[in-house]
Amino acid sequence: MTSTILIADDDPVQRRLLEAMVKRFGYAAETVEGGEEALARLTRGGAEPVALLILDLVMPDLDGMGVLTRLRDAKIATPVIVQTAHGSIEAVISAMRAGAHDFVVKPVGAERLQISIKNALSADALAGEVRRINRRAQGALTFKDLVSRSAEMQRVIRLGERAAHSNIPVLIEGESGVGKELVARAIQGGSDRKGKPFVTVNCGALPANLVESILFGHEKGAFTGATEKHTGKFMEANGGTLFLDEIGELPLDIQVKLLRALQEGEIDPIGAKRSQRVDIRLISATNRNLIEQVKRGEFREDLFYRLNVFPIGIPSLRSRREDIADLARRFAARFAAEEGRNIRGMTAEVLSLLTSYDWPGNVRQLENTVFRAVVLSEGDELTVAEFPQIAAHVEGYDVRVPPAPVFAPPVDAPREREIVRVEIRDPNVLPLLAPNGEMRKLNDLEKETIRFALAHYRGQMSEIARRLGIGRSTLYRKMKEYGLEEEGAESPADSLVA
Numbered sequence: 001m002t003s004t005i006l007i008a009d010d011d012p013v014q015r016r017l018l019e020a021m022v023k024r025f026g027y028a029a030e031t032v033e034g035g036e037e038a039l040a041r042l043t044r045g046g047a048e049p050v051a052l053l054i055l056d057l058v059m060p061d062l063d064g065m066g067v068l069t070r071l072r073d074a075k076i077a078t079p080v081i082v083q084t085a086h087g088s089i090e091a092v093i094s095a096m097r098a099g100a101h102d103f104v105v106k107p108v109g110a111e112r113l114q115i116s117i118k119n120a121l122s123a124d125a126l127a128g129e130v131r132r133i134n135r136r137a138q139g140a141l142t143f144k145d146l147v148s149r150s151a152e153m154q155r156v157i158r159l160g161e162r163a164a165h166s167n168i169p170v171l172i173e174g175e176s177g178v179g180k181e182l183v184a185r186a187i188q189g190g191s192d193r194k195g196k197p198f199v200t201v202n203c204g205a206l207p208a209n210l211v212e213s214i215l216f217g218h219e220k221g222a223f224t225g226a227t228e229k230h231t232g233k234f235m236e237a238n239g240g241t242l243f244l245d246e247i248g249e250l251p252l253d254i255q256v257k258l259l260r261a262l263q264e265g266e267i268d269p270i271g272a273k274r275s276q277r278v279d280i281r282l283i284s285a286t287n288r289n290l291i292e293q294v295k296r297g298e299f300r301e302d303l304f305y306r307l308n309v310f311p312i313g314i315p316s317l318r319s320r321r322e323d324i325a326d327l328a329r330r331f332a333a334r335f336a337a338e339e340g341r342n343i344r345g346m347t348a349e350v351l352s353l354l355t356s357y358d359w360p361g362n363v364r365q366l367e368n369t370v371f372r373a374v375v376l377s378e379g380d381e382l383t384v385a386e387f388p389q390i391a392a393h394v395e396g397y398d399v400r401v402p403p404a405p406v407f408a409p410p411v412d413a414p415r416e417r418e419i420v421r422v423e424i425r426d427p428n429v430l431p432l433l434a435p436n437g438e439m440r441k442l443n444d445l446e447k448e449t450i451r452f453a454l455a456h457y458r459g460q461m462s463e464i465a466r467r468l469g470i471g472r473s474t475l476y477r478k479m480k481e482y483g484l485e486e487e488g489a490e491s492p493a494d495s496l497v498a
Contacts, residue, residue: 002325002351003051003121004028008038008067009083010059014106018054018113025114026348027051035062039070042078049147050078052120055100057084057091068098077127079120083108118344118381125326125333133334139198139240141189146182150320156183159312164190169262171307172285174314177364180285181243183314188241193281196240201233204249211254213270216261222271234267234278241281247307248288248299259303282307317359317366325351327363331370332382339374346382353384356394447482450475454484 005027007018015031022029030050032038039062042050057064064082071078079101084091092103101120104112128147135141143157143164163170164187172180181200188198206214213223217232233242244250250258261267262282266275284307293299317324329345336343359365373386384391391397430448434440453464465475479485 002026002028002348004030004048005052005054005117006038006041006050007031007054008033008035008059008064009054009056010034011056014056017107021110021113022054022117024110025117026351027117034059035064035067038067042071042076043074049149051124052117053078053080055080055082057082057095065094065098068095068100072099077124079124081113081116081120115344121329122333122336122343122345125330126337129330129334135189136185139185139189139195141182141185143186143190146186147326148320149322149326150315152315153320153323156312156314159310160187161190163187163310163312166310167191167281169307169309170283171290171309171311172283172314173311174285174287175316175362176287177362178314178316179363180314181245183312184241184243184283184285187283188281191241191281193240197237198241198243199233199237200243200245202245204246206249208251211251212257215254216257216267217269217272219269219271222269226271230269232267232269234261234280235276237280238278239280241283244282244284246286246288247284248286248290248293252298252300255300255303259300259306262306317362321355324355324359324366327366328354328370331367332374335371335374341374341377342380343374343377343382344380347384349384350382350387353387353390353394353397356396357390358393443482446478447484450478450482451484454479 005022007015007022007029009015009018009031010033015033019029019031028048030041032041035055038053038055041047042053055064055067062070064084068080068082071080080099081102081104082095082100083104083106085106095103101123102116104116128145132141132145135145143161146153146157148154148157160183170184170187172183174180185198188194188196201215203211213226213230213232215233217230217235218226220226220229257268261278264275265279266277268275290299290304290308294301294304328351332343332346335341354366361368369387369390370382373382376386377383384397430445430452432440432445450464450468453468457463457467461472461475465472468475470478
């Protein structure tokens with residue numbers, strides 16, 4: 001789904017011009033007549049989020065400076081591009097100090113506005129990523145940081161916010177790469193354990209002979225090789241949150257001890273003389289169907305019911321395609337900053353390509369794909385050429401490998417790929433653009449329209465004239481003008497009608 005840009009201007013002509021330009025750039029556009037309406041739209045609950053505000057400084061009810069002040073007081077971080085007919089230095093400085101990202105003078109050119117929008121969205125995406133990374137490192141990530149346009153993800157966020165206000169055990173279900181750990185961290189960040197330890201354990205990566213020691217700890221000399229005391233993950237998470245990822249991978253004997261630790265609130269380290277009390281918030285996650293594992297005897301039924309108190313299912317990325325564009329922009333901004341690349345954003349065709357792909361690896365695959373594209377990019381904008389693996393699996397794109405040169409490199413050497421856009425459209429649709437990208441002339445369009453009508457209505461001139469809304473004499477004249485007389489040989493049926 002494309003980003004929504006809000007236009008606030010009391011001049012109807014300016015609103016229409018800006019709206020047309022914004023839509024031509026590939027964004028969705030909404031317009032309001034004044035500052036109060038703009039603030040109401042930005043603060044409206046449940047509405048489509050606004051990615052950027054184009055704000056006129058001079059308006060009758062609440063001017064642009066007033067809107068900027070109110071946005072700052074309300075801590076609304078939507079990027080703003082201000083515009084005015086008077087580009088004085090004082091106005092520019094005042095607007096920037098009030099929080100505007102950029103300043104343009106009316107009438108703004110299309111290229112200038114497009115660059116300003118891309119820069120603002122890129123800077124906003126990078127700021128959001130930095131903010132999320134910092135809060136995640138501090139254990140303060142909340143569901144306000146997980147912005148989504150998807151109704152399914154909105155439901156996940158609502159459930160997570162409720163779970164955060166309780167100490168109830170949570171089971172997060174979903175495919176690999178959907179962001180289960182991120183949701184778990186947001187639950188902790190919204191709870192009273194915010195800032196406390198958040199310990200992650202990938203149960204599928206634990207060596208079978210060390211699972212118990214890693215989870216519950218051991219005393220020095222408890223077994224061969226135990227040269228030092230080890231506290232274990234439960235004690236590391238004491239006072240905070242323990243996140244057991246892929247919990248369906250735990251061996252059955254460890255499941256018994258995990259169940260006791262959850263029921264009694266205490267653990268038995270290997271070799272310890274007495275049990276140790278622990279205070280943890282348990283959040284578990286799985287990409288498996290635990291109920292089926294219970295039926296097959298691979299997972300304890302009593303542990304399942306102990307964990308599955310508050311289940312949260314995270315949808316796959318292919319079922320929430322409206323989030324793909326925002327995620328891709330965010331990743332591109334972060335990786336561009338990390339790699340020191342000057343990348344403003346992505347073309348509309350790239351976003352269309354990414355949205356069309358099914359993403360079996362979900363958000364993790366999208367993140368790595370964008371990382372590769374940033375490294376490969378040579379310009380200031382990511383294009384389809386940087387996504388050959390994705391284009392090869394999406395209908396409408398053809399990935400071609402150029403023929404090998406006479407003095408070819410070794411067979412196993414990488415070959416550059418060329419991505420060709422294959423246009424799939426209704427053959428009856430009349431193209432408005434010529435091959436060189438410029439608009440076609442009206443005469444050419446009219447000629448093709450008449451030729452199509454002649455074929456479609458099988459030369460019945462009366463019917464053709466009626467459908468085109470012109471007289472028969474006008475039709476004959478235009479056919480002669482365009483050299484279509486032979487294609488319009490009048491049928492006997494048409495003569496009878498005449």
